[in-house]
Amino acid sequence: MTHFTTEEWIDFANGLVAIRKRKEMDRHLEEGCSRCKKALSLWQKVRQTAKSAADYEPPEHVVRIAKAGFMGAQVEQKPSRMHRYPSGGQFMKYKNALNLFAGILLAAVALSAAPSVHAQQCSLAGVAGKWGYTYTGTIILPSPTGAVPVAAVGRFTLDADGNLSGTQTRSNGGASAQETITAKVTMNADCTGSGNFNVYQSGLLVRSAVLALVFDDDSRELRAIFESLTLVNGPSPQSLPVVITVNAKKISGLEESN
Numbered sequence: 629m630t631h632f633t634t635e636e637w638i639d640f641a642n643g644l645v646a647i648r649k650r651k652e653m654d655r656h657l658e659e660g661c662s663r664c665k666k667a668l669s670l671w672q673k674v675r676q677t678a679k680s681a682a683d684y685e686p687p688e689h690v691v692r693i694a695k696a697g698f699m700g701a702q703v704e705q706k707p708s709r710m711h712r713y714p715s716g717g718q719f720m721k722y723k724n725a726l727n728l729f730a731g732i733l734l735a736a737v738a739l740s741a742a743p744s745v746h747a748q749q750c751s752l753a754g755v756a757g758k759w760g761y762t763y764t765g766t767i768i769l770p771s772p773t774g775a776v777p778v779a780a781v782g783r784f785t786l787d788a789d790g791n792l793s794g795t796q797t798r799s800n801g802g803a804s805a806q807e808t809i810t811a812k813v814t815m816n817a818d819c820t821g822s823g824n825f826n827v828y829q830s831g832l833l834v835r836s837a838v839l840a841l842v843f844d845d846d847s848r849e850l851r852a853i854f855e856s857l858t859l860v861n862g863p864s865p866q867s868l869p870v871v872i873t874v875n876a877k878k879i880s881g882l883e884e885s886n
């Protein structure tokens with residue numbers, strides 16, 4: 629029975645074998661070669677370990693262990709004064725060290741291919757930028773007016789300290805107005821957050837609102853809903869029930885000119 633080499637099984641585990649050869653190797657396994665099955669399962673484990681390590685540990689951890697193993701294998705390989713070329717046994721040890729090194733490379737490939745956990749986390753620095761948005765919903769005014777549809781389109785700049793400022797054109801039941809907005813945004817690592825907004829007309833504060841935020845699409849999209857709305861331009865602040873959702877998309881980062 630002709631076996632396949634360790635290198636071939638590493639490629640196989642990594643999905644780098646051409647279809648025709650892959651079929652030959654599959655057939656070899658089906659014929660019940662335990663030696664090659666062991667080799668394959670080892671390299672599949674290396675690949676899996678590298679993948680799961682990417683979720684929990686920095687890559688250095690895996691590389692350090694693999695390197696320690698590599699050094700150990702080298703120490704074992706004592707140079708012979710009698711033979712110019714390594715003996716069979718020495719060559720095998722050297723080959724094992726090479727295979728281990730191949731494992732390090734495989735782990736590095738698997739780690740770089742695995743989606744980075746950091747990319748999925750959110751920070752104020754990550755969401756900082758220039759954004760465009762719309763919101764739509766309903767505001768419920770005191771009787772007899774009742775529910776009024778509202779909508780807005782606007783843009784804002786959000787900095788890495790959570791300071792937001794922007795402009796919008798809003799329509800309340802068909803009455804449109806230009807407004808400026810400011811907000812203080814706080815952010816959690818799981819990409820949820822909240823914002824305390826103030827809305828001005830001609831420099832005069834008219835409304836404040838609290839919004840629940842979720843950043844997604846790798847910090848390029850923001851979804852939000854109004855949790856509360858307060859009119860502050862009357863004799864006393866007046867809270868109004870609202871159902872308004874917001875969708876925003878990042879236009880550019882802060883460093884890009886726009």
Ligand SMILES: [Zn+2]
Binds near residue numbers: 630631656662663665
């Ligand atoms: Zn075999």
